[in-house]
Amino acid sequence: MTPILIWRWPTRNGLPPLPAIASVVTVLVAMWLTASLVEVDLARLIGSLGKMAAFAGNMFVMPDWKYLPQLLGKMLETIEMTFLATAIALLVSLPLGLLAARNATPHLIVYRLVRDLLSLMRAMPELVWALVFVSAVGLGPLPGVMALAFVTVGFMGKFFAETIEVVDQKQVEGVTAHGAGWFQVRMFGMLPQALPDFVGTVMYILDHNLRAATVLGLVGAGGIGYDLVMSMRLFQYDRLLPIAVSIYLVVTLLDRLSDQLRSRIIHGAQAKI
Amino acid sequence: MKLKQTTPPSSALPPKPRNLFPVWLAALLALLWLIVHDLEISFETLAYGVADMGEYFSRYSKPDFSELSRYLELMKVTLATALWGTVFALVVAFFLAPLAARNLAPHPLAYRAAREILNFMRAMPDLLLALIFVAALGLGPLPGALALGVHTAGFLGKFFAESLERVDKGVYEGVTSTGANFPQIVMYAGWPSILREALGYVLYIMDRNVRMASVLGMVGAGGIGLALHDTLRMFNYGQSAALIIVILVTILVIDYASAWLRRRLS
Numbered sequence: 266m267t268p269i270l271i272w273r274w275p276t277r278n279g280l281p282p283l284p285a286i287a288s289v290v291t292v293l294v295a296m297w298l299t300a301s302l303v304e305v306d307l308a309r310l311i312g313s314l315g316k317m318a319a320f321a322g323n324m325f326v327m328p329d330w331k332y333l334p335q336l337l338g339k340m341l342e343t344i345e346m347t348f349l350a351t352a353i354a355l356l357v358s359l360p361l362g363l364l365a366a367r368n369a370t371p372h373l374i375v376y377r378l379v380r381d382l383l384s385l386m387r388a389m390p391e392l393v394w395a396l397v398f399v400s401a402v403g404l405g406p407l408p409g410v411m412a413l414a415f416v417t418v419g420f421m422g423k424f425f426a427e428t429i430e431v432v433d434q435k436q437v438e439g440v441t442a443h444g445a446g447w448f449q450v451r452m453f454g455m456l457p458q459a460l461p462d463f464v465g466t467v468m469y470i471l472d473h474n475l476r477a478a479t480v481l482g483l484v485g486a487g488g489i490g491y492d493l494v495m496s497m498r499l500f501q502y503d504r505l506l507p508i509a510v511s512i513y514l515v516v517t518l519l520d521r522l523s524d525q526l527r528s529r530i531i532h533g534a535q536a537k538i
Numbered sequence: 539m540k541l542k543q544t545t546p547p548s549s550a551l552p553p554k555p556r557n558l559f560p561v562w563l564a565a566l567l568a569l570l571w572l573i574v575h576d577l578e579i580s581f582e583t584l585a586y587g588v589a590d591m592g593e594y595f596s597r598y599s600k601p602d603f604s605e606l607s608r609y610l611e612l613m614k615v616t617l618a619t620a621l622w623g624t625v626f627a628l629v630v631a632f633f634l635a636p637l638a639a640r641n642l643a644p645h646p647l648a649y650r651a652a653r654e655i656l657n658f659m660r661a662m663p664d665l666l667l668a669l670i671f672v673a674a675l676g677l678g679p680l681p682g683a684l685a686l687g688v689h690t691a692g693f694l695g696k697f698f699a700e701s702l703e704r705v706d707k708g709v710y711e712g713v714t715s716t717g718a719n720f721p722q723i724v725m726y727a728g729w730p731s732i733l734r735e736a737l738g739y740v741l742y743i744m745d746r747n748v749r750m751a752s753v754l755g756m757v758g759a760g761g762i763g764l765a766l767h768d769t770l771r772m773f774n775y776g777q778s779a780a781l782i783i784v785i786l787v788t789i790l791v792i793d794y795a796s797a798w799l800r801r802r803l804s
Binding site: 292295296299302303304305306309310313316317320341342345346348349352384385388389390392393396397400401402403405406407410476479480483484487490493494497509512513516517520 | 573578579661669750756
């Protein structure tokens, strides 16, 4: 048996379809035009390999064990900021999500306004807001929590609204038929249906916030980021190594946890059908 | 006619389900209280902060657009960085994702290795990667593009792999039964089945990369971030406001464009 070696596109003339060619060509032309802006320089890239290797070599040091308690404290602070910001964002985005869902909003104007507000809130990265809030309330974890909560309200509110918009209308009608009021319809007709998806969203946001919280320290907004940047700038590789490893461990742990929880929720939802 | 009245035997009633929600809520609130206490967030500071906030934000009320052409130039660099990072991520993910899909991987070891590589790339924050690449390559947008590429390759690869795992088994079996080898299965059964989904993910990542590219400048990786960082540090509120507006408008335009494209895709 000989393996098939002919590469042929499953189209009439055996060539790639036109939209595929067009999009690839567009991207390539855009990259060619912007190459000078990004300062792409192969010689520089290859030349930097030696430096990368040297950097990797520098990482093979004995970690600074005396630094460990401080590291754990900073890591705990990072995790605490993540939780607090997510909790605040959850509290704020639940009502906002309800107002921004087309089928739950009291009025279409409210819907439009809240939608636009949410997209404004999530437009800028946490780091920019952290910079602004640090200038407003001073250094420390408080501006970090504010920046995280502010941006993730924008994301969570949008996700919640989209989840509420796809709930089964029959159950809403059923609750309405019992004479439920405006709030009761939303509380007992819509929210229970959207709840499994909400949990998935919250896990996703928790994950996102943890990643963001690890770098917020860069602008003085608390967490491990400050130590990370300082050890990098001062070439303290014996500190950089444990910091990088601890970030990797914590992020991976939460990543796995949220993956597992999400797949359990999806399977649970399938079992019911 | 008289209805016979029956009372259900009390023992037949199922026990009322225990509602543990208040317990969980109380535990959560206690945890949050502990966190607030531990982070030493005082509500007094917050209250003063909020009171000052109005005055503080009023300083941004006069955006100074005198250097608009320079800002637009910087924004162009930022967008180019995001584009190069996204394409880099796409290329890496294109090769790694089929190996990281459980039902496609030629060998369990290849699956594990690809998954771990993707996990590692995802776990490293892009700002940390940018710091490392800036140290190796020098200042400029290229290290930024590389950092974005490496970090988001982890995300794209994971998304693609999960999509490939969700494809109906029959599709793969059909192509396998013709004697196709691994690359052929991937090219003829894998990618065509998830094309729309994959394009949606690429748009999402492009969106995300534009946002991130606008802050990478803070660590010296080119683009508009450095300018914003400098003007904020020098308390130059007018120019900061102008920069924030430029970033905001660009991101909103990209946001709407990608939402429009995604609607057309589905």
